[in-house]
Amino acid sequence: MNQTWALTEFSLGASLGEAVLCMQGRHLDQELTRIAQAIVNSPEVRFVPQLTETISAEHELCPVSAEAFYVLSGKKGEYSESDLAKLAILAQLTAKLLAAKAQLDQRFKASAEAQLQQSQILDQIHESVITMDLAGFIISWNRGAENLFGYSASEAIGKNILFLYDEEEVDGLRLFDSFLEDGGREMEVRRRKKSGEVFWASLSLSPLCDSNTQPIGMIGYLSDITERKRAEEQINHLAYYDLLTDLPNRTLFKKLVDKALLQSQRNHSIGSLLFIDLNRFKPINDTLGHAIGDLLLKQVAERFRLALRENDVIARLGSDEFAIGLLDIPQDIHAGLVAQKLLTTLDQAFLVEGHELRIGASIGISIYPQDGMEADQLLQKSDIAMFKAKRNVERASGSYAFYDNEMNRTIAGRLYLESGLRRALQHAEFSLLYQPKVNILTGQMIGVEALLRWNHPKKGMISPAEFIPVAEETGLILQIDAWVLETACEQARQWQAMEIAPFRIAVNVSAKEFTSTLPSRVREALTQFQISPAWIELEITESMLMHSAESVITIMDEIAALGVTLSLDDFGTGYSSLSYLKRFPINTLKIDRSFIQGVPTDNDDCAIAGAIISMAKKLRHKVIAEGVENWEQLSFLKDAGCDEVQGYLFSRPVSSDQITEMLTGGFHFSV
Known part of the structure; x- marks a missing residue:
């Protein structure tokens, strides 16, 4: 072949390759026919993809495949051996190109079907599914991701995943490395939408691996959990x-x-x-x-x-x-x-x-x-x-x-007493002793004062001066006062049953108990134990009268109407108004022991005690002095006109049995 033919053959070969790869059907048949005619320089050549007619003996066939042929029309002998050789080479080359194209078509079809199937599956997932390479650049972006972030696939694919972050502190590359090492991870993250809105998402990341299990990228599943996070924050706030x-x-x-x-x-x-x-x-x-x-x-x-x-x-x-x-x-x-x-x-x-x-x-x-x-x-x-x-x-x-530590010891002691007081009420650790009140002229016991005692199971007897303030602060004094009143009434019933003539049992009333409900509670106690009101005397402190005098007078009047006598305790230590004092239905004024201790050597104590006795007489009140401990005090009080005395000179507080012995034996104190 000369050089001109070689160039022509190269050109026709390139055309053949382009035709086979780029054309199909009738257009391919026509192009192959044109190339064959050019090679043999005869219009009597054509490409037949499938023989559908009878070929006469005058035709030459150059097979391309089992069905496809190059056909030379005309009588045998009209074509040179060179033309036939060229046509045979063309047939072989065409056969190879068609076979290669068939393989490519098959692979492309399989790949296209797989990609289409994968795309269809991902688009059916409501969650956002994103795949990335190891550098974090987005490879795929499903419809869920489009709906979640607002970016289309064309806008997102090719960008680095960091463009969706909301100032994340985690370094992207280190994050991917840790995922690849751990094999996957779930977290709650903040991400930014195309609109600029920042939202909370649940993110699950897993590695993508090749056929050799080597990591080639990441696949992430995201879902919006903003509402759940808001609910959690609200619950956390509450x-x-x-x-x-x-x-x-x-x-x-x-x-x-x-x-x-x-x-x-x-x-x-x-x-x-x-x-x-x-x-x-x-x-x-x-x-x-x-x-x-x-x-x-x-x-x-x-x-x-x-x-x-x-x-x-x-x-x-x-x-x-x-x-x-x-x-x-x-x-x-x-x-x-x-x-x-x-x-x-x-x-x-x-x-x-x-x-x-x-x-x-x-x-x-x-x-x-x-x-x-x-x-x-x-x-x-x-x-x-x-x-x-x-x-x-x-x-x-x-x-x-x-x-300071001393304060701690004091408070700890008070807390110990508080818990002990609650237990004492439940386990009957309280008891009453009775201190006689004596007629200063005859020595006859005309009454007693009921005094509370607490026998602690570990500490023994605890002074009222120690536990009463704690009881008042904690409010337990109300329960204690109620117990004292009921216990005194029960004791009065026992003495009444022994046909002992009624005498006054003085019961102390705390400020917390002195309310509008006190008269009804006293009435209920008298009714419950079926005793005469002559048995009970209520001792109230002067400090109770400092506020709301009108309401205090009303309460006192109701108590007096029951037949219960009232005594004003610790007189002289408070600030009661004399204008109200004359209106109080008081039976007895009780001089505080602080004014008796200095009698008769302290002129001031003598003056105060004498003045109280003189004023009480003019107001037609009886007067009793507590804390009498020696004969000199008794002599002064008798000369001053005091009616009754109470103190260690005559008796310490004693049990109810000892009081019973005094009453039944006709005992009189020496005055």
Whole structure:
């Protein structure tokens, strides 16, 4: 073949390859026919993909496949051997190209079907499914991802996954590395949509591996959990924050303080806890209602918050109690300065729904690390210190006190007594002794005072002076007073059954018990034990008469109407108005023992005791002096006109059996 033919053959070969790869059907048949005619330079050549006609003996066939042929028309011998050789080579080349194309078509079809199937499956998944290569560049992006993020597949594919992050702190490449090592991971993340909206998503990542199990990328499944996260945050807020003031509650406060104390321990710094109890809040809340009380608490909380630093922690523990953590202070005295600042915020009146309200606070202070290493310990000790501050109020806005160990011992003792008092009521550890009251002229026992005694199972006899104040603070005094009244009435019934003439059993009444319900309770006791009212005398202290005198007189009148006598105890130690004293239905004035101790050597005591006796006589009241311990005191009182005496000169408090012996034996004291 000459050079011209070689070039022509190369050109026709390229055309053949292009035709086979790019054409099909009738167009391919026509192009192959054209190429064959050019090669043999005859219009009598054509490509036949399938023989459908009878080929005569004059035709030459060059097979391409079992069905396809190049056909030369005309008589044999009209074509040279060279033409036939060229046509044979063309047939072989065409056969190879068609076979290669068939294989490519088969592979392409399988790949296309797989890709179509994968795409259809991913698009049917409602979750967002994203695949990435190892560098984080997006390879696929399903319809769920389009709906979730707002980006189409064409917008997302090819970009790095980091463009969806909302300032994530985790380094992307390190994240992928950890996933590849661990084999997958689930987390809750924040992502950004095309609109700019940031949302919470549940993200599950797994590695993509090749046939050799080598990682080639990542596949991520995301679903929107924003509503669930909001619900969780709301529940968490309800669990850790006060609904009224939106301050941390006790649980969160202790967590925050404990966490900060660990830092203080590393820095060797000082911290402090302040326990705050509002003064005079309860009467405001009870009088004006809880709605006003709640608004007042919100204003108090806001004033406290504004007075503190950003890193200080303030919480509402409940009711009218707050706590503040000063978690990094230069020295412990700084806590006192903050307490003064907080009290100063209460100086100005609060305006609540048209009411001008004033309120104070008592603040207890504990110091870290000397008073404790944990929030619970510091809170407990600042609570103890608060009680000291409440007893030592120096100004209207309140007072504060630091915790000390002596205070802890005192409070611990009071708590021990409180728990013991509750047990004593349940286990009958109380008893009554009776101290005789003696007619100063005849020596006859004309009555007794019922005195409470507590026989503790471990500590033995405990003085009333020790446990009565605790009972009054805790409110247990109401149960104790009720027990004393019932026990005295029961004893009176026993003496009444012995046909002993009625005499007065004096029962002390606490300020808490002296309310409008007292007359009905006395009536019920008399009815329950079926005793004459002549058996009972109620001793009330002068301090009870200082407030609401009109209501006090009403209560006293109701008691007197029952036939029960009233005695004014500790007279001279209070501040009762003489204008009211003449209106009180009092039977007896009892001179306090503090005025008897100095008689007759102390001129002031003598003057006071004489004046009380003289005034009582003019008001037509009997007078009894308690604490009489010697004959000189008795002689002075007899000369001054005192009616009755009571004290160790005659008898200590004794049991009911001993009183019974005195009564039945006609015993008289020597006067």
